[in-house]
Amino acid sequence: MKTMHCASPVELEARESGLTIEKAISNILTEIEDDPSREGLLETPQRVANMYRELTSGYRIEVNKVVNGAIFTSEDEDLVMVKDISFSSLCEHHMLPFLGKAHVAYIPDGRIIGLSKIPRIVEVFSKRLQVQERFTGQIGEALHEVLRPRGVAVMVEAIHMCAIIRGVKNHSTTMTTTSMFGDFKKDSSLRREFMEHTARTSKITIHW
Ligand SMILES: Nc1nc2c(ncn2[C@@H]2O[C@H](COP(=O)(O)OP(=O)(O)OP(=O)(O)O)[C@@H](O)[C@H]2O)c(=O)[nH]1
């Protein structure tokens, strides 16, 4: 399904000066010694531009908008965990995908958040150019800010295409990153409980 895209002031300026993604992709096609005017490539610059707008849509979305007020009063004080949230993002060094799963937990402090909102928060930060460490921290920070719980813990497990299809070409390595806020930072037994829950999830593997 195609989505409508409203050009930002920066994009409008770039279009006026001819510095569009489309033009840049056409230049890349020429530089890699293919012919941008051959039939199969004619629409490629436009397609790639649309793809990059989609994959970087998180710059144009605010967390408060996706949470949409879905924060509810609750007396519950026990750990809440949403596991195996699949995501894909682009690494900021090579603009190649990294993809995997995020696991998010929090300890409520009088409020809980709508279940779907946690994957939506993950989506906002995944659709940006990222390093996995910052991505992991931003998810925790955002949840901590909107919900003000007693603590937040985030773990992200991912594979990075820039380390698989090029460069070091290591097919079996996954990267795990964590970020802890509030009680999870202070209390090692809470951290252990979180880690035990995440250990029971299916691991990311890639076969071919
Ligand atoms: N810490 C971290 N590193 C990342 C992430 N994504 C990619 N990288 C790494 O960023 C580094 C960039 O290193 P450079 O030496 O500047 O780039 P390069 O010459 O393409 O490096 P190689 O991948 O080793 O060929 C590489 O080691 C990548 O593996 C990430 O999310 N977190």
Ligand SMILES: [Zn+2]
């Ligand atoms: Zn990379």
